[in-house]
Amino acid sequence: MILHIPNVLSKEQLIECRKLLDNAQWIDGKLTAGSQAVNVKSNLQLAENSETLRYLRTIIINSLNTNPLFISSAIPNHIISPFVNRYENGGAYGNHVDNSILYDATVKKNFRTDISCSLFFTNPEEYEGGEMVIEDTFGTHEVKLPAGDMILYPSTSLHRVEPVTKGVRMVSFMWIQSMIRSAWKRSMLFELDNTIQTIRGKYGETQEAVNLSIHYHKLIQEWAEL
Structure with a gap:
């Protein structure tokens, strides 16, 4: 199942998050890529030890835990601590599948990745390219959502981010271990x-x-x- 969840973040939350992200320090996204993904990943990312990321994680997780559509679709057991990435100047992420097990450093424990999610901080008109392409048994879908909206899809899906040819694309990405594995x-x-x-x-x-x-x-x- 692929699902668009609108308005995960409010307008006020988006304004606050964007101010933080526009002034944030970014690192090479390859530093957190897996062995397969590292060869196709070209973007920037907030460092896991940054205060900005820790604060954004609190906002995102609290918003998800009070979103009825997210709860109904994901039936979450654990939200693996979100990351935030940035694409610009041709940055892209080639075809890959997310790791089946990921370590959440916040709680120092491994979790199964049943569901992958991307939460958008930038609107489609702020950048060119950057479409997220998800391929699975349900077909191929191109995703480019308004700021504050989220896309949810099975972590077993092959997916990619097309090159951003103009502007900046900023997205939070995370994984869910659901109470329902299937x-x-x-x-x-x-x-x-x-x-x-x-x-x-x-x-x-x-x-x-x-x-x-x-x-x-x-x-x-x-x-x-x-």
Whole structure:
């Protein structure tokens, strides 16, 4: 499942984040690339020990933990501490697949990467090129979202960032270990939750909505890995 989640960050949060990012110190993005990705990665990144990144991580994680669409689609067990990268002057990231296991230095523990996410800090009109291209069984999708919006997709997907030929592209990227390991089970639960919310919105707390909700939570209980 690939999903566009709008307005993860508010306008006020975006203004604050952009001020920080416009004055931040950047390092070579290759320093955090895996063995396969290092050969196709050409961008800049905030250092993991920077105060700016630590502050941005707090804003991002708090926003995600209160976003109903993110919670419903990801069913997160752990959000691996986000990073922020910057593309300019032809910077790009060639075809790659994210590592299946990543170490989160913040909590000093390894996590499975079920879901990959990119949260945009720059609007599409601020740069040329820089499309994120995601390829999987659901087809090929080009992504270029408004600032504050996020794209969510399976970490097993082949993906790339096309060269930024003009302007600057700034994005936070992160991974999720879901309580539901299987992508198709997460998709089923997401569709079921959407159906329940639609019924409640149209007709209120009907017996049908209650019955579906019972089955939804039984499935989570059956499939969840904690």
